[in-house]
Amino acid sequence: MNKPKVAILGFGLLGRVTALMLHDKAHLNVYEASDEHASNSAGALAAAMLAPLAESVICEADLAQLGLQSMAMWPSLLAKLPDPVFFQQAGTLVVAHTQDKGDLNSFSQRLKPLEGHTAYTVGSAQIHDLEPELEGRFHQGLYLSCEGQLDNLAFYRSSFAYLQNSDVQFNFNHKIELSTTPSEPVLIDGHQFDWVIDCRGLGAQTESSDLRGVRGEVARVYAPEVELNRPVRLMHPRYPIYIAPKPNHEFVIGATEIESQDNGPITVRSTLELLSAAYTVHSGFAEARVMAMNAGLRPAFSDNRPRVERNGNVIRINGLYRHGYLLAPAVVSEALSKGLL
Amino acid sequence: MRENTPLTIYGETFSNRLLIGSALYPSPKIMQQSIVAAGSQIVTVSLRRQNSVAAGEDFWQLIKDTGLTVLPNTAGCHSVKEVVTLAKMCREVFATDWIKLELIGDEYNLQPDPIALLEATEILLNDGFKVLPYCTDDLVLCQRLATLGCEVLMPWGAPIGTGKGLLNPYNLTTIRERLPDMTLIVDAGLGLPSHACQALEMGYDAVLLNSAIAGAGCPVLMATAFSHAVSAGRAAYVAQAMPEKEVAVPSTPTMGMPFWHQ
Numbered sequence: 001m002n003k004p005k006v007a008i009l010g011f012g013l014l015g016r017v018t019a020l021m022l023h024d025k026a027h028l029n030v031y032e033a034s035d036e037h038a039s040n041s042a043g044a045l046a047a048a049m050l051a052p053l054a055e056s057v058i059c060e061a062d063l064a065q066l067g068l069q070s071m072a073m074w075p076s077l078l079a080k081l082p083d084p085v086f087f088q089q090a091g092t093l094v095v096a097h098t099q100d101k102g103d104l105n106s107f108s109q110r111l112k113p114l115e116g117h118t119a120y121t122v123g124s125a126q127i128h129d130l131e132p133e134l135e136g137r138f139h140q141g142l143y144l145s146c147e148g149q150l151d152n153l154a155f156y157r158s159s160f161a162y163l164q165n166s167d168v169q170f171n172f173n174h175k176i177e178l179s180t181t182p183s184e185p186v187l188i189d190g191h192q193f194d195w196v197i198d199c200r201g202l203g204a205q206t207e208s209s210d211l212r213g214v215r216g217e218v219a220r221v222y223a224p225e226v227e228l229n230r231p232v233r234l235m236h237p238r239y240p241i242y243i244a245p246k247p248n249h250e251f252v253i254g255a256t257e258i259e260s261q262d263n264g265p266i267t268v269r270s271t272l273e274l275l276s277a278a279y280t281v282h283s284g285f286a287e288a289r290v291m292a293m294n295a296g297l298r299p300a301f302s303d304n305r306p307r308v309e310r311n312g313n314v315i316r317i318n319g320l321y322r323h324g325y326l327l328a329p330a331v332v333s334e335a336l337s338k339g340l341l
Numbered sequence: 342m343r344e345n346t347p348l349t350i351y352g353e354t355f356s357n358r359l360l361i362g363s364a365l366y367p368s369p370k371i372m373q374q375s376i377v378a379a380g381s382q383i384v385t386v387s388l389r390r391q392n393s394v395a396a397g398e399d400f401w402q403l404i405k406d407t408g409l410t411v412l413p414n415t416a417g418c419h420s421v422k423e424v425v426t427l428a429k430m431c432r433e434v435f436a437t438d439w440i441k442l443e444l445i446g447d448e449y450n451l452q453p454d455p456i457a458l459l460e461a462t463e464i465l466l467n468d469g470f471k472v473l474p475y476c477t478d479d480l481v482l483c484q485r486l487a488t489l490g491c492e493v494l495m496p497w498g499a500p501i502g503t504g505k506g507l508l509n510p511y512n513l514t515t516i517r518e519r520l521p522d523m524t525l526i527v528d529a530g531l532g533l534p535s536h537a538c539q540a541l542e543m544g545y546d547a548v549l550l551n552s553a554i555a556g557a558g559c560p561v562l563m564a565t566a567f568s569h570a571v572s573a574g575r576a577a578y579v580a581q582a583m584p585e586k587e588v589a590v591p592s593t594p595t596m597g598m599p600f601w602h603q
Contacts, residue, residue, distance in 0.1 A: 058367050099449075102503070110558060212369075212399040259369075259400035302403065304368035 003027050004194040004340070007186070009176050011036070013043025013152075014199035014317050016159040017328045019168060020077055021336060026195070028168040031188065033175040033203055036160050040263065041201060045218055045296040047244040047252040048152035048325040049231055050074070051092055053119060053144040055323060056112035063305065064114055067323065070330035071148060077329060078150070083158040086247045088230065089148035093122075093130050095141040096235035097280065103235040108142060117146040133227050133282060149231050150325065151246050176200075180207055182314045195340055198316040201299040211318060213261040213297030217270045218254030220292040225284030226251065234281055241277040250291065253278045257322070266293045298322055308335040315340070345579045348546050349524055350383075351439070351471040351492050353410075357382045358541065359571045360412065360526065362551025366560055369403045375554055376407050378564035384409045385441055385549065387416040388431055401434065412473065414441035419448075421461045428465055440465060441495065441528075441549075442474045450500040455482045459489065466490045475528050478512040480519060487523055494520070495528035495549065498540065502552040504532025507539055517544045534563075534570030541574025542582070 004026045008015050011032035019028055038044055052067030071089075078085045096104035111119050120126075120143045128135045130143060164170070176188060178198055185192040198204060205211050228245040244252045256270045271293060278285040300321040301307055308331060309316045317335045320327055347354040361381040366372035376384055386404050404411060413431035418424040421444070428440045444461055446454025453476055465472050466489055474486050478496040486494055496516060499505035507513055508530065517525060527540040528549040537548045550567060557563035 106556065261399060300368075302368065302373075303370040 005029070005192070006195045006197060006340070007031060007188045007191075007193040008197045008199060009178065009188075010038075010041075010199035010201060010203055011170075012038045012041030012199065012201055013046075013324045013328055014201070014320070014332060016043075016156070016163075017077065017332045018197050018199055018317075018336070019163050020080060020159060021332060022197075022340065023163060023166045023168055026340070029171065029188075029191070029193070030163075030168060031171045031174045031176045033173070033200070035172050036170065037156065040296060042216070042296055042298045042320075043152060043324050044156060045216070045294045046152055046324055047218060047231075047242060047254050048150045048155070049092075049242060049244055050089075050148040050150065050326050051144070051231070052326060053111060053114050053117055053146055054092055054094065054233060055326065056114060057107055057110040059304070059323065061112045061114075063323065063327070064112055066330050067326040068114060068117070068146065070327050073329035073333065074150060078155070081158040081162050083154070083161060085154040085158050086151035087148065088150070090230040091143055091145040092147040092231045092233055093127065093141055093143055094119075094233045094235065095127065095134070095138040095281070098139065100235045101140060104140060104142070107235060114146070117144075119144050130230070131228055131232065133284070134232070137281070147231070149244050152325065154247075175203070178204070178207060178314065180311075182312050184312050186313055194313060196314045197335070198314060198318070201318060202297055204316065204318060208318065210302050212300055212302075213263070214300050214321065215256070215258040215260045215262060215295060216254065216298055216322070217256040217266040217274070217293070217295045218252055219271070219274050219278075219290060220294070221251050221253065221278075221285065221288040221290050222249055223251055223285055223288035224249045225287055226282050228282070232281060234277055236277060241274065243278055243281060251278070251285075251288070255322075261297060263295055263297050266295045298324075306331050308338070310338045313339070342581055343579045345575075350473070355382045355410075358547040358575055359537070359567055360385060360547055360549040361554065361564070362549070363387075363404055364551055365555035369400065371560055372555070373403065373407060375560045375564040376409065378561045378568065379554065380568045382409055383412050385412045385414045385551070386435075387414050388427060388434065411435045411437060412439050412441050413437065414475075415443045417445070418443065419445050421457050421464065424461045425464055428470060432470070438469055439471050439473065442472050451502070452500060453477055453497070455479065458482075459485055462486060462491060463489050473526070478509050478516060480512065480515050483516050483520060483523075487520055493524040493526065495526045497529045498527045498536060499530025501529045503530050504553055504556075505530055506532060506536035510539070510543065513540070513545070514543055534566045537567055538570040538574035538577075541571055542577045544578050547571075
């Protein structure tokens with residue numbers, strides 16, 4: 001049986017996961033508006049937290065459950081890649097300064113039940129066991145043992161390297177506008193395709209009236225004096241801060257969430273907020289080197305839920321909001337089951 | 342029974358007494374549903390955290406789509422210069438001369454700066470704005486704001502987002518009694534519908550909420566609960582509560598009862 005000819009529009013997180021799931025079942029052509037780094041895509045900037053329980057505070061229970069299923073799909077996806085990608089499932093430690101105890105209680109109350117998983121209340125002794133370098137700073141917290149994270153930059157690099165050697169045709173700096181009434185077979189850039197998977201995120205905004213960008217800002221620092229074993233989430237009166245340790249003493253500190261489509265450079269206010277919060281968690285961040293301060297836009301629909309739509313032989317996947325890494329494998333898998341897998 | 346006059350804000354009248362904020366909801370869709378459930382006619386929105394006028398257009402459109410009266414606020418500002426600049430931006434973006442004036446004096450509990458607030462209020466009133474200052478529950482500060490020409494004052498119940506309710510009912514009652522003709526709205530610090538009910542029972546004209554609804558487990562249901570509480574509180578104020586007494590008074594006449602039952 002002949003393999004179908006498939007165009008993937010967008011080479012951010014969703015485009016990469018789609019390509020990894022399809023490359024041995026189809027002839028793939030990838031179209032990306034920027035270069036192979038897709039550096040403006042949300043997935044290139046994210047902390048790549050896999051936090052279904054913590055995120056259940058702000059999303060519906062079914063999405064949190066989907067996140068849990070999705071997490072389980074990452075190891076097999078990453079196992080394909082020749083260059084190892086840091087993947088960790090050592091839980092998340094949620095801590096609060098004494099004066100923010102109310103926020104921790106509120107967070108705890110709003111956690112939704114997640115099949116077989118729960119949040120454990122921890123005190124000074126357990127915090128010391130989990131994160132010895134935080135000893136004495138925090139006396140109350142929660143341990144969400146089911147959670148994890150991966151290294152987004154390593155995933156971007158390794159997935160591209162792998163797909164390059166897998167007979168995938170790449171078309172970079174190639175912006176595609178997609179008709180709302182696609183022909184069959186679908187014509188992209190003068191070429192016929194059996195299927196088109198639209199993973200353009202905000203690149204599809206002109207065709208999706210209720211798709212919006214939600215600004216997020218993150219810092220990436222190199223902090224040789226800081227040793228954390230897992231992501232730490234800090235309660236704060238106005239925004240949750242996470243510090244996600246990556247290999248080689250790199251840490252991603254994020255993220256602001258602003259209802260704005262401005263993807264200009266990070267503001268001084270956000271920089272101060274993120275870095276001072278990190279410093280209150282561990283004084284070793286004072287001597288950290290700032291490697292990058294990034295701002296980007298998360299694609300989101302008005303209900304902040306992902307959306308998969310099939311129109312003829314065009315499948316559109318979009319609106320993963322702040323849950324890209326958490327939900328991508330499951331959402332892409334569901335999308336491809338609409339005819340392709 | 343008192344006269345049930347409508348809520349009046351700079352000459353405009355409203356039947357609903359629950360003003361609602363537009364931040365911190367799990368999603369814009371839930372925000373819209375909560376606003377509908379609250380029955381609010383006035384929604385506040387902050388421009389401070391948008392990076393440019395055009396960048397937040399999509400979100401502001403969602404607010405405009407509610408069809409409600411928009412009350413822009415200056416949340417996040419720390420100086421007179423900042424609030425004046427932002428107020429002017431708000432006037433352009435939302436085509437309104439209303440401004441809820443927030444000028445933060447303490448970063449941690451977001452307590453308003455009363456001294457700078459007076460200065461900013463005077464500047465904005467002179468520039469034609471209709472200023473709704475968010476202030477502490479200090480009588481003299483409220484009197485000064487009234488003297489400057491404010492027709493609406495918004496003293497806090499408690500620090501923003503704490504959900505502690507009316508921390509100082511005595512102060513709030515005093516302000517109500519001493520400024521009987523002023524439109525008074527309790528802004529910030531409420532957590533429970535009973536807090537809103539209490540404010541309305543005290544004679545406050547309205548309440549403004551955000552976190553108590555947006556931060557609830559089910560914001561839409563909590564918005565409904567607050568709507569009922571505000572209606573109940575206002576009805577109680579209009580109906581006039583019975584006076585408190587120090588000793589028990591039987592509600593059933595005792596004359597005619599057998600003596601062994603008395």
